[in-house]
Amino acid sequence: GFYLLAYASGANLSVDPAQLPDHWWRIPILIAVAAQNAVLEEVIVLGYLNRRLDQLGWSVGRSTAASALLRGSYHLYQGVGGFAGNVIMGVIFCYLYRRWGRVMPLVVAHTVIDIVALVGATYLIGKVGWLPGS
Template sequence: MPRRALRHEVLLVLAVSLGASAVGALISFSGVLTRPGGLGEQTATLNASRAPDRPWLDLAWQLFGIATDLAPVLLVAHLLLRERAAGGYGGGGLRLLGFDARRPRSDLARGAVVAAGIGGSGLLLYLGAHAAGASLTVVPESLPDVWWKFPVLIASALENAVLEEVVVLGYLLRRLSQLGWTPTGALLASALLRGSYHLYQGLGGFFGNAVMGVIFVWLYRRWGRVMPLVVAHALIDIVAFVGYALLADHVDWLPTG
């Protein structure tokens, strides 16, 4: 594809996905900074109820949000299939990024190890940033206590993992390489974008996720597969969402807003 067409494609994909989220997070962070009180006194809720007194309507909204957030992943799959077809090859799609089930044991094992390392250090970083006043109080969920609460939290974690790692890791690095970016430049772009759409959590969320982005890019290039990082991200978010729901009312070390 011509370089100009590739640039336009990347900008459009980001505009309907995490690029737009980064702009929204920046606007949200600006509003927080100009609001009375420190960052630690304000709250960012991740999985909020849309209709607290109407559980079936709330469930419909939750599932609708998860499904529509995955639309950019389908767009990327379509674009990669077209790229493969234009090159005269069959197959392709998300398999070009290593998003498939060809190596389940290896992907699960690697993902679990990465999740354990990054999840634990990320929690310590968040607690430290919150204590220092550099992070908002992040409330991973505020869903009602209904039968679908935990399945929705798990589905939300899976959606986050697939969207972020397919778009910001696999797709973006592939396209920036095709555009002639240096490996270092592409790494910084991916990591800074990841940090930017977490700015709504404060500076701690920005820097913590940017560092995570650097590690994920390095591992992706080493393994050549995005799936282990999808597994790692999903496990981190599942533990955060479900763990918060189970522990928030029973421990005093976890900020709850």
């Protein structure tokens, strides 16, 4: 929803997340990519970074902002909307990480979000008029 709103406002770029040929292995590769991205992002940007910033004496608000802004910055290739959406996700995930003290539930959530985006785009781009790139 946020992506579509940002795209409609011109704040987001049209991103084709699935530039793979139409072979039997395309969906398993997209699922593996989603899982890999989730593990790397949540373990490093959420777990590791927040733990180290806590050890340096940073406040919760300051470390949450740093983590969320870092997350948003490496999604700038998606446009301003991708940046903003990922900053919001970063703030929510930081809150949940601090509440639960675990990254694994957030790795699973991130994996599911990416699978829906990647696999959904693969099946829907070109078949529905409301999706950018169709």
